[in-house]
C-alpha cells in the first residue's frame with residue numbers, strides 16, 4: 001500500500017504538471033500543411049503521454065482501493081482441499097488475490113480464480129474442479145465462511161455442520177442500502193453457473209422474483225473481466241436496464257469489486273439515439289401508463305390489440321415476408337432534384353433499383369443505386385458550369401464567402417501548381433466551380449445517406465391499406481387481429497403527426513435498418529439484458545443485429561411480465577429469443593430459490609401466481625404480510641402515514657408506498673408529503689436513495705425495499721383487478737425484503753387475495769372468526 005500510495009501521488013503530480021504545461025510542450029503552427037502535420041504529431045504525442053500517466057494512475061488507485069478493502073476484510077471463505085494423492089491445500093478466498101511479500105505464494109485467492117469454484121459448488125466431501133491443466137479430483141475437507149469487518153473476525157461458520165446458511169441469514173436479514181451489494185461471499189451453486197458460463201452464445205436465465213438474477217449478472221461481468229483480462233474491457237460489455245433509476249441502483253457493485261463499470265443503458269435510450277429527431281418517441285412507461293389508465297378511451301381496445309400484435313412473432317414473420325417482397329417490388333423512392341429541376345425521378349430510381357440482380361441484398365443494391373446517382377450528379381455538375389445562374393451566384397457571393405472561396409481556391413491552385421488567378425476570367429471560372437460545387441455538395445451527401453429511399457413510407461405502407469397486410473399475413477398462414485383496420489388508422493395517423501408509439505419504434509427501426517443496412521456495433525462482446533421478460537420478439541431480433549459479435553445473457557421472470565404487450569406467454573420476446581440462437585449454443589438456467597423476501601412474504605407471494613409453489617423461500621423468518629382496510633381515502637392516507645412512521649422507527653431504511661400508476665402515485669404523494677420526508681419517483685428519476693418513496697408499480701421493477709406498502713389492494717378499478725394485472729400485483733408484492741403491508745379502501749379485495757392466498761396474510765384487528773373482507777372474482 002505504501003508503494004502504491006507513493007506511486008499514485010507521483011503520477012498525480014506528473015499529470016497536474018503535464019496539464020499545466022501542456023501548451024508549452026507542443027509547437028502549434030497552422031501556416032502550411034507540413035507545419036500542420038508537425039503540430040498534429042506534437043499534440044498527439046503530448047496527449048498520449050498524458051493519457052498513459054492517467055491510465056497508470058487509475059490502475060494504481062484501483063489497486064490501492066482494493067488493498068484497503070482487503071485490509072478491512074481480507075477474505076470471506078476458506079476451503080481445505082485434498083487433491084487425490086496429494087496433501088491438503090488451505091485456500092482463502094477474498095474479493096481479490098493477495099500474494100506474500102516475495103510475490104510468490106498466494107495468501108488469498110480471488111473469488112474468480114478456478115479453485116474458488118470448489119467453494120461455491122460443493123459441500124464438504126468429494127469434489128472436482130476444472131483448471132487450465134484439466135479436471136482435478138479430490139476431497140473438500142473443510143468449507144468455512146467468515147465475516148470480517150475492520151480487520152476483525154466477527155463470526156465464522158463451518159458449513160455442512162450448521163443447519164441453514166448462517167451467513168446468508170445474516171446478509172439477507174440486514175436493512176437495505178440505497179445500492180445493490182455484491183454477493184461474492186455467498187454465491188449459490190446455480191448462480192455460479194450463470195456467473196462462470198463461458199461457452200454459450202445465449203445464456204437464458206429464468207428465475208423467480210428475488211432469486212438473484214441481477215446479482216448474478218453483475219458478478220458475471222466481474223468474472224468475465226477477470227477471466228479475460230487483457231482482451232475484454234468494461235466498455236465492451238453493455239447492460240440493458242429497465243430504467244435510469246435501476247442503473248443507479250446497480251452501479252456500485254462492480255466498483256465495490258474493484259472493477260470498472262460496464263456500459264449501462266436502457267433500450268429506450270438506444271431507440272432514441274437510433275431514431276434521431278424525426279419523431280417524438282413515446283416512453284415505454286408512458287405506454288404502460290396508457291394501458292393501465294385509459295380503458296375508457298375510445299381507441300383503447302384497438303391500441304392494446306396493436307401493442308400485443310406488434311410485439312408478437314407473427315408480426316416479425318409478417319415483416320420478414322414484407323422485406324422479402326420489397327426485394328422484388330414496392331420500395332418507394334424520392335425524386336432527386338437540383339434547384340427545382342428534376343434530375344432523376346423516383347420512378348427512374350425504382351426502375352434502376354429493380355433492374356439490379358435481385359439476389360443482391362437490398363442495402364447493397366441501394367449502394368449501387370447511390371453510385372449510379374453520384375455519377376449522374378457529376379455529369380450534371382459539369383454541365384452546370386456553363387449556366388447563367390452561376391454568374392449571378394458569383395456576383396451575389398457575400399464578402400465572407402468570397403474570401404473563403406478565394407482562399408480555398410488558392411490552396412487548390414498551389415496543390416495543382418497553377419498560377420494564382422490574377423486574371424479576371426480565370427478567377428470567374430474558378431469561383432463558378434466553387435459555387436456549383438457548393439450547390440451539389442448537400443445533394444451528394446443526401447444521396448450517400450440514401451435519402452432517395454422513402455424509408456418512412458416503407459413502414460407506413462403496411463398500414464395504409466388494411467388489405468395489404470392481410471394478404472401478406474395470409475400468404476404465410478397467419479392471421480391479423482380483429483381490430484386490424486383500426487390499428488392501421490391509429491398507426492398512420494400517429495406517424496403522420498410524427499409521433500412514434502413505443503410499440504412501433506422497434507419494428508420501424510428494424511424495417512428501415514434492414515433496408516438501408518444495419519449500423520452494427522462490432523466491438524461489444526457481451527450484452528446483458530435484465531428484466532428480459534419485458535422485451536418483445538422484435539427487440540431481441542433488433543439487438544442481435546445491432547451487436548452481431550456479442551454474446552447475450554438474458555435474465556427474466558415470466559411471472560413479472562408487466563409490459564402492455566405481455567398478455568400471453570407467447571408474446572414475450574423471451575421465448576422468441578431462444579429461437580434466434582442455435583440450441584447447442586444456448587444454455588438455460590432456472591433459479592427457483594428466492595432470497596430477497598422473508599419466508600412468510602414468499603409463502604404469500606407464491607400464492608399469487610400459477611405454479612408459485614415451485615418457488616422455494618430461503619428460510620428467513622419475519623412478520624406475516626398484513627392487510628389493512630380503510631373506510632375511505634382520507635383514512636387510507638392516515639393509516640399509511642402511521643404505518644410509515646412505525647416502520648421508520650423500527651429502523652427500516654428503505655420504505656416504498658407502491659402505487660399502480662403514475663396518476664395514483666401523484667395522489668398518494670400529495671397526501672403523504674406533508675407529514676413525512678417522502679420522495680416521488682417518476683420515470684425520469686435517475687437516482688436510487690434510501691428513505692421513503694412513493695413509486696408507480698412498473699418503476700419498482702428490479703429494485704427492492706425493506707418495507708413495501710401496497711397502496712391499493714382493493715377491487716376498485718384503480719387497483720389490480722384484471723387477470724392481466726396479476727403479474728403486476730405479484731411484481732409489486734415481491735419488492736419487499738422484510739415487511740409487506742397491503743391497504744385497501746372499502747370492503748372488497750382484488751381477486752388475487754382470495755383463495756389460498758388469504759391464509760398467508762393477517763388482517764390486524766380481526767380475529768379469524770370475524771367476517772373477513774369480500775373477495776370479488
Ligand SMILES: Nc1ncnc2c1ncn2[C@@H]1O[C@H](COP(=O)(O)OP(=O)(O)OP(=O)(O)O)[C@@H](O)[C@H]1O
Pocket residue numbers: 168171172181183186187188191207208209210211212213214215216557560595596701702703704734
Ligand atoms: N447468493 C446470494 N447471497 C446473498 N444475497 C443474495 C444472493 N442471491 C440473491 N441475493 C439477494 O437477494 C436479493 C434479490 O436479488 P436480485 O435483485 O439479484 O434478484 P432478481 O432475481 O434480479 O429479482 P427480481 O426479478 O425480483 O427483480 C438482493 O438483495 C440480493 O442481494
